[in-house]
Amino acid sequence: MTVTILGYAAQSAKAPLAPYQFERRDPREDDVVIDILYCGVCHSDLHQARDDWGFSQYPVVPGHEIVGRVSSVGGKVSKFKPGDLVGVGCMVDSCRECSPCQSGLEQYCEEGCIQTYNGVDRHDHRPTYGGYSRSITCTQDFVLRIPESLDAKAVAPLLCAGITTWSPLIRWGVTKGTKVAVIGLGGLGHMALKLAHALEAEVTLFTRSPGKEADARRLGAHHVVLSTDSQQMEAVKGEFDLIIDTVPYAHDINPYMPALTLDGTLVFVGLLGDIDPTLNTLPMIMGRRSVSGSCIGGIEETQQMLDFCGEHNITSDIEMIRMDEINDAYERLLKSDVKYRFVIDIGTLQA
Template sequence: MSTNTRAFATHAPTEPLGLFNFVRRSPRADDVAIDILFCGVCHTDIHHSRNDWGRANYPMVPGHEIVGRVTAVGADVTRFKLGDLVGVGCMVDSCQQCAPCGKGWEQYCESGSTFTYNSVDRQDGSPTYGGYSDHIVVAQNFVLKVPENLDPAAAAPLLCAGITSFSPLRHWKVGPGSKVGVVGLGGLGHMALKLAKAMGAEVTLFTRSAGKETDARALGADHIVLSTDPDQMAAAANRFELIVDTVPYAHDLNPYVPTLAVGGTIVLVGYLGPVEPALNSTPLLLKRKAVAGSLIGGIAETQEMLDFCGQHGITSDIEMINIQDINAAYERMLKSDVKYRFVIDMASLKEAA
């Protein structure tokens, strides 16, 4: 049966988020019902809420870094049982038949993934509503097992920030002795440092802020390069096999290209849009360097990432907030005033006026 759901939503690009009640769809035979305990706050939530990308549908309940406990399972569910600690990330469905889906790359589904919010259910056409809510219903194939040894609140950002950083590290085969650069020290960047270090890489942070060295080293950085210092950038020439660029806005990539080793790659994970200023292709061609992109990760890879984090005790550095503080948190995120991810204690939703 369908369930009344309490949430926070926005109804227009310029409106703050506020209390919203709606009805979750009735669980299907392959569905898992989840009581949401914690939900991370991602920069994407702001972009969608404020229609920065022009694809917003209202009312909108954001949230795709979800951790909770299973409260019910459908008749065909075999992977989960009542009480399991589980997660839901950015997707809740895909066609599961195209070539990318067949490779476990559901995020690149040829007919488009069904996202956790601001999307449309493939089966009944209803809008999807995200994790700023008290519970959610998701098909078992898109539910993840969260290791019980991890702090569930600090594990929530792994469902987006974690997998977004992990996927390119795995794809470009980072391992012991790899030389990896990370551009930017925010929600994505701090996870990239932790994960690359745990994989055995020698890790360097590129930053514009001289004051981040202590934090960066605590997170796993072996070296810090001030990207505004030409001498430091020159000293880093020809070093990196992979650079994970987490910056969420347009910025000049050209200064980073000389720091790549021959055959090295810069992978963009934070910014969607035109590269400005223009990228000079000459050094790419002359030394087989590449600029690439990567979007979250598939379900199997996300489970691999969670298991890896469980084995290594890796979670996100978080600041816990109540749902009533979400609008102020958005403004602070825009000023990079968080170390390094806000997580909503969804118990506060019970008290929301």
């Protein structure tokens, strides 16, 4: 049995998103059915809608920054009840049995976690469809509780941009006094600044744009360094315990490596692909510096992040859009013309 849902989908890499009716499964015993209120717009939504990564299966209903209220639950659901404010992030299932899953790191599932959209359900082998739609059905173990104290629409981007930057901050032990730098001020970068600041780190933004200093300081940066200014870069040599690189396209990271302290780490959270130009290993060897990467976060740490945001009143800076404005929003995304995340009001979704 299934239920027909209205959403917005891309039918091909060249097609604009448009209204699309599709089927959601009838709830299983451990399922939560969620009426979607808001869905954030991630850069990866655009990539998958346009098959930039080469594995899109059409039609694609994007959206993995989902906030809504529980409308019903399966007979074995114990964690949620109708009316609860909840979220669904980038994944809706995993094998639950491998070492990463058993360690609460479902995003690294050895069988591959099941993406919220453009994935395949482990049980019925049907395609998964995301949050550009009126409702979603998800196992309770991949549903997150949203603090009622937060602005629900501005919470949506926390479910990707928030956890993507929170996870490395926690993994590398950021605490009071840790010196953290962030490369790039976009959807990910602005959340990295807010979260690192709330963790009481000493926070610096690396940027190529002098005009971003005021905003960076408002968002939590204590310092701003122009990466195109050789004197400023020289002044921060050996300075940072952790650099979070949020830039989503190929760029030269060699100038940043000397800015790490002994045993410091630069972590990629934005770039998927080759490092270009080639990385010079000399600063790594001479300072025991590392280059690493990090992918979203597990369910437990995502809930911890949401609870932390609730305690510190942290949300994303957003621009609300109607569902029928999504194609224009994608074009603006390509120009970095948003501060700092689009969120769709799903109440505007019409056939």
